[in-house]
Structures are given as structure tokens and as C-alpha cells.
Amino acid sequence: MKVKNILVSQPAPAVAEKSPYYEIVKKYGANVDYRPFIRVEGVSLKEFRSQRVEILDHTAVIFTSRTTVDHFFRICEDARITVPETMKYICNTETVALYLQKYIVYRKRKISFADGSFTNFMELIMKYKDEKMLLVLSEPYKPEIAETMEKLKLNFHKVILSRTVSADLSDVDKSKYDLFVFFSPSEIISLTSNFGAENLPHLATFGDGTTRAAINAGLSVSVKAPTPEAPSMAKAIDIYIGKVNSGKEVAPVELVENRQADDFIKKAQDSKSGKKSKPRVCVGTAKTADKQPKTGTLSASMKAKA
Numbered sequence: 001m002k003v004k005n006i007l008v009s010q011p012a013p014a015v016a017e018k019s020p021y022y023e024i025v026k027k028y029g030a031n032v033d034y035r036p037f038i039r040v041e042g043v044s045l046k047e048f049r050s051q052r053v054e055i056l057d058h059t060a061v062i063f064t065s066r067t068t069v070d071h072f073f074r075i076c077e078d079a080r081i082t083v084p085e086t087m088k089y090i091c092n093t094e095t096v097a098l099y100l101q102k103y104i105v106y107r108k109r110k111i112s113f114a115d116g117s118f119t120n121f122m123e124l125i126m127k128y129k130d131e132k133m134l135l136v137l138s139e140p141y142k143p144e145i146a147e148t149m150e151k152l153k154l155n156f157h158k159v160i161l162s163r164t165v166s167a168d169l170s171d172v173d174k175s176k177y178d179l180f181v182f183f184s185p186s187e188i189i190s191l192t193s194n195f196g197a198e199n200l201p202h203l204a205t206f207g208d209g210t211t212r213a214a215i216n217a218g219l220s221v222s223v224k225a226p227t228p229e230a231p232s233m234a235k236a237i238d239i240y241i242g243k244v245n246s247g248k249e250v251a252p253v254e255l256v257e258n259r260q261a262d263d264f265i266k267k268a269q270d271s272k273s274g275k276k277s278k279p280r281v282c283v284g285t286a287k288t289a290d291k292q293p294k295t296g297t298l299s300a301s302m303k304a305k306a
Contacts, residue, residue, distance in 0.1 A: 166190035185213035
């Protein structure tokens, strides 16, 4: 068996040569198609109001994706809510933080971001424990962040402003492909609802949540990223194709217990007991930036460009 046809559950890139999979096409002569397995729908203003969450009662907003950013400001516009300039924004990655410039003017200390890891994100959120926080979510969502915040008794509310639904894939011929590539648990739900769980192509999954969803659905995963050997999905697929095309057997990915939330809660509780020193608060100045390698605020040069 050789890997000839791959279906990636993402929109097609505007320029094929800039796709992360372009080198795979050149190296192995494989064909890569793109087809999103999911689509995102925003909740209506009526649904938002039924959650009885007052945005202006909060002093900080937590974003976990660009989708949550889009629908937060959409709801604010629909509900004619003017977000005060004093509002703080806490983002899980710099990419999400930078995306905020689509809606607001950057101000010093107003926007902060983590490095994308659960622990680093929770450490950042803990620095805002005196704020009234609003956790913006898209359903379905990973429960670890909300559950951890509840156990740590942080002052927050969660609000669901969008939901992910399965796309219609009736025109997709699964037998044509040797590998399906997925990036979220919602895509796994769409896969099984459209095609069932039998006679599927080999699966590649990005992230522990996606891998866990696939295995819990009774599916076998052949490729997983990120890993120390393959920090990107493109690299993981490259390694996989190299092994398969040379006749090597690839063992299925095994599910590993995720204890990040429990470990962080224990660490936080130890810190409250005086066993650990309090973390420094990142203020984004030149003098302290070198002391905060894992979290940050937007640079002055970026603010000037905004």
C-alpha cells in the first residue's frame, strides 16, 4: 500500500504552493484535497439572552480561538453593547491576540496571551483572579478550562456564542482516499455521522482532544501531531508516508491519560499554601519581557501599527 490521496478537513489554501502539504505533494507525488467536515453557526440574540449573562458585568474576556472573538463582537453589535475601553482580553495564543485588532484599538496591558499550552494559559488566567471574567466558548468545547476555573473558585461566567455542526459530505467518496486528516473533536463527530465507523481510510489527528475523540469513537488513528518528532501535521504525515511507502508497519496511536488540569490545580493549591512563590505578572515592558518567556502582551511596535 502507498499513500496517494489525502483529504484534509480544512478550507483549501488560496495559493497551493503556500500550503504546508505542498512539499508532500512534490516529494511523494500525492494528491491533497481539502474539504471542511464542519461549519460554525453563531447563536441568535435570543439564545444569547436566554443564557442570562451580562457582558458589561465583567472586566475581562477570555478567548480560546478566533471564532470566539468573531462571535463575541457580533453579539455585542447585535445587542448594541458598547464594550468599554477598560475591558481586558486574555487569549490562549498570540495569534488570537493579534486577531483582536480586527475589532479594537490596542492599548498597553489590555491584551495578554499564553503560548497555547493548557498550563501556560491557566497560569495567565490566574494572574487575573481579581477580575470578573467572561469565558467565551463555541459548542462543543473542551471542558478542562471551565472545570479548572471552577475548582479554583475564580470569579467567572461562561457563555456560548457559537456552535459547530457537521457539514453535508454526501458527495465525498471515502474509498478514494488513503488518509483523512482532522484537527478537532467536532470533525470526528462529523466523520462518524456522515460515514459511520467502519471501512474508513487511515486517520491523522492533531492534538490530544482530537485523538481522544477518535479513539473513544472506536476509530484507529495512524498519525498524530504534534509530537517531539513531528511538531506539525505536515511533518507527521511526511514521516508516516515515508514509512508506509517503504513497506514498514505503522502501529496505531495509543490513548494517553491527560492529567494537565489535575496537575495545575494541585500546583495552584500548593502555591496558595505557601509552597510555591507567586508568579510574576507580565506587564509587557522592555525591562520585564525577558522574565516572562511563556506569556506576553502585544509589543509596542505592533500596537503602533494597529
